[in-house]
Structures are given as structure tokens and as C-alpha cells.
Amino acid sequence: MSIVSVRNLQRTYQQGTITVKALNGVDLDIDSGEFTVLMGPSGSGKTTLLNCIGGLDTPSSGSVVIDGTELGKLTKGELSDLRLHKLGFVFQSYNLIPVLSAYENAEFVLLLQGVPPKERRERVMQTLKDVGLEGMEHRRPGELSGGQQQRVAVARAIAGRPALVLADEPTANLDSKTGHALIELMKHLNDVHGITFVFATHDPKVMDAAKRVVQLVDGKIESDDRR
Amino acid sequence: MLLRLAWRNLWRHKRRSLITAFAMAIAVALCMATTAFTDGMGRKMFNVMVEQQLGHIQVHHPDYPTGRKLYDTVPEAAKTMDALEGLPEVAHASAQLMGFALIGGAEETTGGQLVGVEPAREIAVTRADERIVDGRFLEDGKPGEIVLGAGLADEIDVGVGDTVVVVTQGSDGSIGNALYEVVGLFRTGNAALDKSGSMMALADLQDLLVLPDQVHKITVLGHDPDDLLALKNAAIAVVPDGTQVQTWEEASPQAVQMMAMMKFSTLIMLFLVFAVSSFGILNTMAMSVFERTRELGVLKAIGLRPGKLVQLVVAESVFLAALAGSIGFGIGGLLDVYLMVYGLDISGGNPEGMSFQGITLDPVMYGAIEPFSIFSILAALILVSTGASFVPAWRASRLDPVEAIRTE
Numbered sequence: 001m002s003i004v005s006v007r008n009l010q011r012t013y014q015q016g017t018i019t020v021k022a023l024n025g026v027d028l029d030i031d032s033g034e035f036t037v038l039m040g041p042s043g044s045g046k047t048t049l050l051n052c053i054g055g056l057d058t059p060s061s062g063s064v065v066i067d068g069t070e071l072g073k074l075t076k077g078e079l080s081d082l083r084l085h086k087l088g089f090v091f092q093s094y095n096l097i098p099v100l101s102a103y104e105n106a107e108f109v110l111l112l113q114g115v116p117p118k119e120r121r122e123r124v125m126q127t128l129k130d131v132g133l134e135g136m137e138h139r140r141p142g143e144l145s146g147g148q149q150q151r152v153a154v155a156r157a158i159a160g161r162p163a164l165v166l167a168d169e170p171t172a173n174l175d176s177k178t179g180h181a182l183i184e185l186m187k188h189l190n191d192v193h194g195i196t197f198v199f200a201t202h203d204p205k206v207m208d209a210a211k212r213v214v215q216l217v218d219g220k221i222e223s224d225d226r227r
Numbered sequence: 228m229l230l231r232l233a234w235r236n237l238w239r240h241k242r243r244s245l246i247t248a249f250a251m252a253i254a255v256a257l258c259m260a261t262t263a264f265t266d267g268m269g270r271k272m273f274n275v276m277v278e279q280q281l282g283h284i285q286v287h288h289p290d291y292p293t294g295r296k297l298y299d300t301v302p303e304a305a306k307t308m309d310a311l312e313g314l315p316e317v318a319h320a321s322a323q324l325m326g327f328a329l330i331g332g333a334e335e336t337t338g339g340q341l342v343g344v345e346p347a348r349e350i351a352v353t354r355a356d357e358r359i360v361d362g363r364f365l366e367d368g369k370p371g372e373i374v375l376g377a378g379l380a381d382e383i384d385v386g387v388g389d390t391v392v393v394v395t396q397g398s399d400g401s402i403g404n405a406l407y408e409v410v411g412l413f414r415t416g417n418a419a420l421d422k423s424g425s426m427m428a429l430a431d432l433q434d435l436l437v438l439p440d441q442v443h444k445i446t447v448l449g450h451d452p453d454d455l456l457a458l459k460n461a462a463i464a465v466v467p468d469g470t471q472v473q474t475w476e477e478a479s480p481q482a483v484q485m486m487a488m489m490k491f492s493t494l495i496m497l498f499l500v501f502a503v504s505s506f507g508i509l510n511t512m513a514m515s516v517f518e519r520t521r522e523l524g525v526l527k528a529i530g531l532r533p534g535k536l537v538q539l540v541v542a543e544s545v546f547l548a549a550l551a552g553s554i555g556f557g558i559g560g561l562l563d564v565y566l567m568v569y570g571l572d573i574s575g576g577n578p579e580g581m582s583f584q585g586i587t588l589d590p591v592m593y594g595a596i597e598p599f600s601i602f603s604i605l606a607a608l609i610l611v612s613t614g615a616s617f618v619p620a621w622r623a624s625r626l627d628p629v630e631a632i633r634t635e
């Protein structure tokens with residue numbers, strides 16, 4: 001059963017007098033446990049697609065169904081709750097909360113979800129261990145390297161046990177070695193814990209890790225390879 | 228959790244938060260000091276103007292306040308006084324009889340006002356003894372004594388120990404005259420009164436005016452100045468028929484106005500100070516929200532409901548206000564204690580103190596802490612801090628996460 005089901009998705013932006021078709025009729029289904037890479041040159045609509053799937057952007061037409069729920073029918077509050085319980089986000093620039101420690105950043109989502117303290121603590125510690133940050137729980141983002149910060153971001157995204165993690169160019173701000181390690185980490189999490197990942201990149205090297213590569217050009221899916 | 232986050236956010240810009248907090252703290256402290264001062268002054272004025280002159284309630288003939296006629300009296304004075312003093316609501320009561328007379332010394336004579344009082348009761352209500360500047364006040368059971376306003380004594384050239392002759396017309400039309408020994412001189416600060424006032428034993432004046440067992444006015448102090456109605460109703464039940472009982476508010480609308488004006492001016496000042504400091508908070512919070520556009524966008528993106536975002540920002544400014552409040556109430560409290568213990572010299576070098584509408588205020592005014600004022604300041608602080616943060620908070624909650632996260 002598919003976690004994500006995108007039908008004839010269109011998203012147009014008005015830039016002054018010109019209309020930009022960021023997404024021009026996208027159909028996409030993503031199954032639980034998949035590790036999908038959205039490839040495409042800059043400006044091809046990857047971010048727009050992820051934002052529409054994540055309920056952060058509103059499509060001009062078409063529909064997005066996440067785990068059986070059509071996003072277009074939800075109120076803002078319900079969308080918030082859906083993001084909180086079903087989705088995890090990893091952004092390009094780490095976007096952690098600078099005043100909270102690594103532990104607290106990862107814990108935040110669980111707190112919002114209302115997970116009881118004992119379980120919360122176990123899960124945060126386990127998640128940080130899973131992303132390889134054991135022993136750094138009490139450091140604040142400013143005291144961590146870029147790669148480590150992005151691992152905290154991954155921990156924050158997966159701690160709430162989402163159905164799907166959306167990652168928009170998570171390696172773009174990292175050097176290639178650190179970036180590669182991060183991809184490996186996510187792949188490992190996918191293999192071992194079955195977490196579903198969709199991530200956007202225009203870095204061809206990342207392709208190698210993917211089980212499925214979706215190629216976007218000018219707001220349309222050009223190819224969709226599973227391997 | 229939101230609270231922890233809010234608290235930490237506050238400390239991100241230590242300097243800015245502290246400056247804002249201190250500015251507000253100073254506002255709070257100043258407000259506290261000023262209200263303590265005006266409350267002190269208000270209490271003093273209430274004491275001097277209301278309690279010592281009007282009483283909490285007063286008993287008189289219904290026509291006496293407007294006509295001031297000699298024969299508009301309260302009958303059965305002794306019995307009425309005892310009955311009033313027997314009421315549980317009543318703390319003190321003092322009866323007064325008024326008259327006009329010629330008062331003469333050895334050489335000079337002048338017109339003056341006579342007030343007959345029962346010394347101990349009068350002292351309990353009006354503290355008349357405190358205004359004696361030479362000699363002593365009247366004493367119970369000592370007839371034939373008189374105390375004069377210092378100005379009057381000057382005019383007829385008499386002093387303590389001298390004898391004066393008082394000539395007046397009694398209620399029956401007869402001319403009465405008698406000699407009295409001057410035992411003290413008083414100064415009230417009210418120039419007119421000091422120049423024409425005199426006091427003697429109630430019984431003496433009742434004889435002189437031929438008004439046996441009658442008085443013009445009974446001034447009553449209750450135990451609870453805030454429950455005038457209970458006091459009034461209790462009094463009505465025991466005074467003779469045809470006698471009027473009025474609260475000080477009914478007896479003197481001017482006094483009510485003055486007291487209200489003082490409260491009002493304090494409130495205006497509070498309002499101004501807090502209006503200014505609210506801009507400080509508004510500015511700090513607006514800046515702090517603006518700087519964190521992206522971060523707040525991320526919080527929204529990962530599923531923080533807009534309402535919680537409002538709570539976060541409001542909580543930050545409430546913390547700021549709490550910080551400001553504790554510093555402010557600390558400093559303000561110290562200022563208040565200083566004002567209560569040492570007071571503030573407002574005489575401007577005039578040792579007789581400042582006279583205001585015929586009331587002498589002591590040269591040194593002492594502060595007082597009124598729960599109402601403290602409560603107002605606290606309420607203003609809370610209102611201002613939540614109110615001023617609401618606009619930035621609302622803006623934060625309306626952020627479009629996509630836009631916010633794109634912001635570099």
C-alpha cells in the first residue's frame with residue numbers, strides 16, 4: 001500500500017506577469033519502505049514537489065494523499081498534526097533550534113506528540129545512537145560540525161516514527177565525504193528500520209545509493225527507475 | 228517544553244533582553260515609588276480632610292449643613308453619644324457645638340468662632356491635641372478653660388495663662404458672657420481658622436448658648452472606613468428622630484472629588500509609563516520574531532500548531548515581564564520602604580509644611596502601600612507584556628513555513 005499518492009499535481013507561481021509552472025502534472029506513488037531519490041537540475045521542481053507532499057505548500061490543482069488522508073481536505077491545524085505524526089523533515093541547511101541541545105532537538109517532536117517521559121527518553125537516546133551521536137547529546141548545534149548537525153536533524157526527523165521522511169538536498173551544505181556518510185546513514189536506517197525516505201538532490205553521485213530514482217525535468221517526471 | 232524553549236530564547240540576546248527588562252523594571256519601580264508616595268499623601272489627606280474633619284459619618288440636624296443656624300441641633304446629645312459609642316461598628320465619636328462670640332483680652336476684642344467639645348472624645352477623633360503649639364489642650368472635667376487659635380490670640384494680645392471674656396447671644400435671645408482661662412494655643416495651618424477659632428468644654432458652651440444637652444454635629448469614626456453604609460445604618464437606628472446621618476461622601480462631595488482626582492492622576496501616570504514600556508517589549512519581541520523567521524518556520528514545518536507558536540512568543544515576553552517585574556518590585560519595594568520609614572521632605576524649606584486647600588500637610592510625607600496600587604501595577608505589567616507580544620506572536624503564527632525556511 002502506498003504511503004504517498006500524488007495525482008496530476010500542478011503548482012504554478014506568479015512572478016510578476018509571468019506564470020512559472022513549477023510542477024506540471026506529476027503522478028507519483030511511493031510505497032512504505034522505499035528509498036526514493038528525486039533527481040533533477042536546479043529549478044526542476046524538486047523542492048516544490050516535496051513541499052506539496054509535506055503539506056507545506058498548496059498545489060494549484062491535483063491531489064496529494066498521505067497514508068490515506070487527502071491533504072487538500074485538511075485544515076491548517078490538522079495539517080500541522082499530520083506533519084507532526086506522519087512526516088519527518090530534513091532541510092538543506094540543518095535548521096536545528098540553536099538554543100536546544102542535540103537531545104532536546106530530537107526530543108522536541110516527541111514532546112509535541114505527547115510521548116510519556118520514560119519512553120521519550122529511551123527513544124531519543126536510541127535515535128541519537130542510531131545516527132551515531134552517542135555522547136554528544138548535550139551539545140548545542142553551535143558546538144557540532146555540519147555533518148553532526150545534519151545527523152541531529154535526521155534524528156529529529158525519525159524520532160517521532162514518521163511514515164515518511166522528506167529530505168530536501170540534505171547533503172548540499174556538506175563536503176562530499178560527510179555527505180556520503182549521511183546518505184549511508186539514511187540508507188542504513190531504511191534497511192534496518194524500514195523507514196521510508198524521499199529525498200531531493202541534484203548531485204548525481206547520490207543516485208548510486210537509491211533503490212528508486214525519479215527524474216524531474218521542468219516540473220514533469222521524465223523517468224522513474226526502480227532497481 | 229515550550230516554556231523551556233521560551234526561557235532559553237530570552238537569553239539568546241542577553242543584552243537586549245536585559246536592557247528591555249531593566250527599562251521595564253525601572254518603570255515598575257518608579258510606578259511603585261510614585262504610587263506609594265501618592266497613596267501616602269492620599270491616606271494623609273483622607274486622615275486630615277475626612278477623618279479629622281468630616282468623620283466617616285456625621286450626625287446633624289438636616290438643615291444645619293446649609294443654614295448653620297444656632298438652633299438646628301441634635302437633641303439628647305449625651306444619650307445619643309453613648310448609644311453611638313455602644314455600636315460595634317463605631318470606633319470613636321465626638322460631639323461639637325458651634326457658636327459665634329466676641330472674644331476679648333485685656334485690651335482688644337475680636338469676633339470668633341466657638342467650638343464646644345468633650346476633650347477626650349475630640350482628641351480621639353480629630354487629634355486636636357496635636358495642633359497645640361503652646362500650653363495644652365482642654366481636659367475632661369476642667370470647666371472654664373479655652374484654647375485659642377494662635378492668630379486669634381495674637382490679635383487680642385493674650386497668651387497661655389491669661390483670661391479672656393466671651394460674649395455671645397444665647398438661643399433664647401439672652402446675652403451670655405463668661406470668663407475663661409487660656410490653657411493652650413493651636414495652629415491648624417488653615418489661616419482663617421487660626422485667626423478666628425477657639426474651643427472650650429461642650430458643657431460650658433451649652434450653658435453659654437443655652438442649648439442644654441444639644442450639639443450641632445457628631446463626628447463618627449468607624450472601624451471599617453470601606454463599609455460606610457453599615458456604619459451609617461447602624462447610626463440611623465440610634466440617633467433621635469429628625470436627625471440626619473450622612474457619610475463623608477454625602478457630606479462633602481468636594482472631598483470625594485479630590486480623593487478621586489488623586490487616584491485618577493496616579494492611574495494616568497501608570498498608564499503613561501506602561502504605554503512607553505509596552506513599546507519596548509513590542510520592539511524587542513518584534514525583533515526577536517523577525518530574526519527567527521526561519522527557525523519559527525521550521526517549528527511550524529515539523530508540526531508545531533500555530534496556536535502553540537503564539538504561546539511560545541507570548542511566553543517569552545511573559546518571562547521578560549516576570550524578570551522585569553521581580554527586579555522592578557525589588558527596587559520598588561526598597562523605595563517604598565524608604566518612603567515609609569524616612570518619608571520625603573516636601574516642605575521646600577518651609578518648616579510649617581505645605582498647606583493645601585486649608586489643610587496642612589506635614590513637611591515630611593510618608594509613603595504607604597495600598598494593595599490596590601500594587602495590584603494595578605502588576606495587572607498593567609501582565610497586560611502590557613502579553614498585549615505587546617501578541618502582535619509579533621500572531622505574525623509568527625501566520626508565517627508560511629516554505630517562505631520562512633527559504634529566508635537566508
Ligand SMILES: Nc1ncnc2c1ncn2[C@@H]1O[C@H](COP(=O)(O)OP(=O)(O)O)[C@@H](O)[C@H]1O
Binds near residue numbers: 015020022040
Ligand atoms: N515561491 C516561489 N515564487 C515563484 N517562483 C517559485 C517559487 N518557488 C519556486 N519557484 C519556481 O519554481 C520552479 C521550481 O523550483 P524548485 O521547486 O525550488 O526547484 P528545485 O528544488 O528543483 O531547484 C523554479 O523555476 C522556481 O524559480
Ligand SMILES: [Mg+2]
Binds near residue numbers: 169
Ligand atoms: Mg530545491
